[in-house]
Amino acid sequence: MGSRSPLQQQRRVFIRLIGGSIILASAGLLAGRHFIVEDDELQRAKEEKLGANSDPRLALIEKASLAPSSHNLQPWLIDLRGPADIILLRVDPERLLPVADPHARETLISLGCFLELLSMAAQAGGFRCEIIEFPEGNAPQITPVAPVIAQIRITPATTTEPLLPEPLLAMLEQRRTNRLPYDTQRTIPDDILASLLDAGSVHGIQADGTVNPALLQKLNPLAENAWQTEMSNSETVLESLKLTRVGKKEIEYHRDGIAVSGFLPEMAATFGLFPRDRVPEPDSTFMRSMITTGKEQGQTAAGWIWLYSQGNSHAQQIAAGRAYVRLQLAAAQSHIAMQPMSFLLSEAPAMQPHQKDLYDNTELNSDQHRLQMLVRIGYADPVAASPRRRLSDFILE
Ligand SMILES: Cc1cc2nc3c(=O)[nH]c(=O)nc-3n(C[C@H](O)[C@H](O)[C@H](O)COP(=O)(O)O)c2cc1C
Known part of the structure; x- marks a missing residue:
């Protein structure tokens, strides 16, 4: 087997703890994708733990993960290994489209969708989002590492400066890509x-x-x-x-x-x-x-x-x-x-x-x-x- 990127090595031995629950993500990659080994029981236990987890970042990330993405590749990697008020949005170098999107332009658009929903969800939850894009520099090399696309600091809004929820966020679960033929008899006002x-x-x-x-x-x-x-x-x-x-x-x-x-x-x-x-x-x-x-x-x-x-x-x-x-x-x-x-x-x-x-x-x-x-x-x-x-x-x- 050829040499692996640090990220791949990391995934190979991935035993992750979220709120105390253990998730065994096995050896790695099947046709370049994650290969998660979990039985139903473990999965249920994990979801219960996640539901009970008090880290407010998880709820925001879950909403943001409903973002559209090119080919539904969901090219985001979310790094919570730093301080408790920071989310690092990284690009997953294993989730690119080298043929259709050779310069990762669509990938960055997809990550932009994620970032916007994250920020809207934070605002709706009473949090302020301070976003620094490309904190490692403005010309990310997507491979082989997973560069940071944005650093997001989440802080509670103050009572003197309350935040109004963004009404558009109410449509989060209704937003879909519709590939059906459209009604040719109806014009859009x-x-x-x-x-x-x-x-x-x-x-x-x-x-x-x-x-x-x-x-x-x-x-x-x-x-x-x-x-x-x-x-x-x-x-x-x-x-x-x-x-x-x-x-x-x-x-x-x-x-x-x-x-x-x-x-x-x-x-x-x-x-x-x-x-x-x-x-x-x-x-x-x-x-x-x-x-x-x-x-x-x-x-x-x-x-x-x-x-x-x-x-x-x-x-x-x-x-x-x-x-x-x-x-x-x-x-x-x-x-x-x-x-x-x-x-x-x-x-x-x-x-x-x-x-x-x-x-x-x-x-x-x-x-x-x-x-x-x-x-x-x-x-x-x-x-x-x-x-x-x-x-x-x-x-x-
Ligand atoms: C940058 C970008 C490019 C996309 N290009 C296409 C496309 O060419 N054709 C298409 O049918 N959908 C396209 N989509 C939509 C995605 O396929 C869609 O978001 C994904 O499958 C998830 O489905 P959802 O939007 O219904 O949640 C694109 C989405 C993004 C963000």
Whole structure:
């Protein structure tokens, strides 16, 4: 076996104590992922202990862990090994997307989502959050160590300076990514669009968007065509397939990735027709249906919203995540379904012509602006919540 990073070595012998309960996280990694050995009883005991734990940071972290993340990778590692009022948000170097996200831009956006929810949860709980981003320097090397993305000091708010809870946080459990086709008969009122843009224009990030039919006629086919391009890139397809969890058992086991359930996909997986280790033939039923699904998503967008920054620093990527999660909470408040279409913003050379059209249609200048998030919006049936890892999977104590 090759040499291991300090983090991996640490996990190999990981016996963690949370509030006195013992969690045995075994040897390590299965296909690069955590491999947690726990029986149901131990798990129940742990949850009871966690529930009883008086460390207020855990409740805040649990809320923040409902944050959206690219491919639902949940790339956060939470370090509680320092002082009792400090949370260190680290990036987990084992939870990156080297193909789809070679510069970890989406990873930092995902961590920004986590940070914003943490800060909102703290405020709602009567705590002040003092956040220092990149305390180790502003250009983190993601691998092989797990750099600190933010140091968060949590202090109780004083009675003279009480904190008002952020109303958007009430939507925490309703916020979801909705990949269904959207209702093409329902248009989104302008005032709702305006309120969403308002919610997403924070932390120095600009939100813009459209529900204008003339522009939708350009953007929807653009997304469809870009999806076709995306599907012809076997490396990105394979990376996504590896992170697709089919059926209850796999979803429960991994608690990350893109969860797919239902009789047909589960049957297909049972008979090897839903592969995760190879890219199916381009004309296979599987690939045809993947292409159709993605195209339908583009075709049925009732509107688009994009978040952009002037420049593309790591701090701006974090800020984009902070803005994005607020945008999504606001969308949930207005019963608007939302799905990012990040493949259109990727660095892949084949995507550049589509991206140029996108910048032209959104009237952005790629020399000055960086599109950080692009989402389709509309009305759709609700979808189930996606899985999250347990606190014990990502807290270092
Ligand atoms: C930076 C970022 C990029 C994302 N890109 C996509 C995407 O291209 N397509 C998609 O369907 N979902 C995308 N998502 C949504 C995630 O897949 C989703 O947040 C994750 O699966 C968890 O599901 P939830 O949002 O319903 O909790 C993205 C999310 C983030 C934060």
